[in-house]
Amino acid sequence: MGDERLISRRQVLVVGGAVVALGQMVGRPARAAAADADINRILAGRTAKTTGLTLDVPSIAENGLVVPVNLSVASPMTATDYVRAIHLIAPENPVPLVASFRFTPASGRAATSMRMRLAQTQDIIAIAELSNNDVLIAKAEVKVTIGGCGG
């Protein structure tokens, strides 16, 4: 652990609360609340480390219909030390939880690539769950030129 920065569940809730407040100002509280519910359900009271999970997304996406995502955790992927799952969340999408990727030791490497839709510019969140019950979180902003939902 040492000097690794930690995000407590409380801090996530505080940030989430701020998002809810912002959402109410612009009339979209439901989506942010849905994303908070997803994050809290995944964390299940655990404290997430902010290192170890790589969330690779473009900083600018011209087309919100197809935004590439690369996710990875450096893990030995042995029977006793592996990544169970990585969850991908787009808080400002109509359905914020984009996907949950589930790994096994036979995966060999905890890495996956896919393509997602983004309704608008937002901070994408990824959460990894490890076999030792640790959780890792990463966040990255994607600026979206043309939204990819509802069109």
Added chain:
Amino acid sequence: MAIATPRVRLPAIAKKGDIIEIKTLISHDMESGQRRDSAGVVVPRKIIKLFEAQFNGRPVFSADWNPSVSANPYQSFFARVEESGTFEFAWTDDDGTVTKTTAKITVA
């Protein structure tokens, strides 16, 4: 788009213990349930909600997909191969339809 067509790419040959990359793609509208048709009526959700990959009957990787997954979903992942065998891939649609394909690999 009635019939989903899967495509899978992986090496045909590998050495024991190699970690190989597997790339998959399937044609599917992934209708999100958010879109409206030209008459203004919401088009009902119809997506592939589950992707699963097994090797010789053992699970390797799976993904729960939601409506924010792009149309014609692409999914890549890795597998450590210790023996020759067959990968089985399955995509499960909201309506229960399961599209399957297989790929063999020879491990020397």
